[in-house]
Amino acid sequence: MMDKTILEETTTKSLSGELTFPEVVMKLMSAGVESYRVDLYQNMKTFYMPNGEFYSESFDFQGPIIGTDYSKVMLISALEDIQNKRIDYREFLKRIMLAGIASYHAYLNGRKVVYMSRNGEFHVEHFPQ
Secondary structure (H helix, E strand, O other): OOOHHHHHHHHHHHHOOOOOHHHHHHHHHHOOOOEEEEEOOOOEEEEEOOOOOEEEEEOOOOOOOOOOOOOHHHHHHHHHHHHOOOOOHHHHHHHHHHOOEEEEEEEOOOOEEEEEEOOOOEEEEEOOO
């Protein structure tokens, strides 16, 4: 059975700066989540369980309009800055949106995140070791 409270908490605490990505991954994996997808057009996050269950929630975030052109350089810069704790999650979302990213899917068991641009370009980022 999916514990929606834990799922919702990871979103709100990420946005408030209380949880880092590695902490979110640990909490979600312990709750049985296999992967999750973030849609930056709709400010929606969907969590997926191995048994086919899923849960979608909206989140409170006012970001910029998603950039028309994909910029891998801007995306990599935002990834490096959040991994090194130079920016928070809200700033990260703003920067990847400006880089043309419309959604991303975190595969917890696969230890990677796939970032998708509005035109279909993608970047695969493996979890830091």
